[in-house]
Amino acid sequence: MRDTLTIGAIGGSVSTVIFLVADWAIAAIFKFNFTSAIAGTASIYLNPDYVYTVAGYILGTVNTFLLGGTVGVIIAITLRIFGIDYYLLKGIGVALMWKMLTFGILSPIAHIMPHIKDEPQTMLLAMLNFFIMGIVSSFIVKKYMKKVRRRHLRRYL
Numbered sequence: 001m002r003d004t005l006t007i008g009a010i011g012g013s014v015s016t017v018i019f020l021v022a023d024w025a026i027a028a029i030f031k032f033n034f035t036s037a038i039a040g041t042a043s044i045y046l047n048p049d050y051v052y053t054v055a056g057y058i059l060g061t062v063n064t065f066l067l068g069g070t071v072g073v074i075i076a077i078t079l080r081i082f083g084i085d086y087y088l089l090k091g092i093g094v095a096l097m098w099k100m101l102t103f104g105i106l107s108p109i110a111h112i113m114p115h116i117k118d119e120p121q122t123m124l125l126a127m128l129n130f131f132i133m134g135i136v137s138s139f140i141v142k143k144y145m146k147k148v149r150r151r152h153l154r155r156y157l
Contacts, residue, residue: 002146004076011140012072016065018136019129034122035113037064037129043113071098072137076145084142091138095130
């Protein structure tokens with residue numbers, strides 16, 4: 001597939017499904033409470049009273065897949081421009097940079113879910129989520145992305 005945006009969005013969406021299932025499985029096995037990615041992304045647009053409603057779950061699910069797709073697209077663009085050598089490390093690096101941007105800078109500025117700083121289990125799961133997102137997205141992008149001749153790329157750089 002030559003379409004970088006499509007393969008990145010597919011990789012990001014698949015990685016989102018995998019990390020959501022992993023979250024719930026880990027929480028069920030170790031029996032602890034955490035703030036889910038769905039609740040976190042719903043809180044971007046909703047007041048805390050509405051996050052755990054039906055509308056909040058719908059909005060949160062859509063936003064979580066949007067987050068995954070966005071990270072997948074950024075990984076695909078990174079691999080397209082810089083090559084597929086060490087693709088897993090590049091994928092993890094991009095995903096963790098996105099985590100730093102969202103959790104470390106944007107979330108405190110916008111006061112989104114400030115209570116998660118008191119939930120180490122949520123922060124550990126978020127770290128694991130972004131690792132999974134980087135690994136799965138970069139693997140899918142590397143596997144299905146077709147090479148583009150370099151002379152075509154020079155036009156855009």
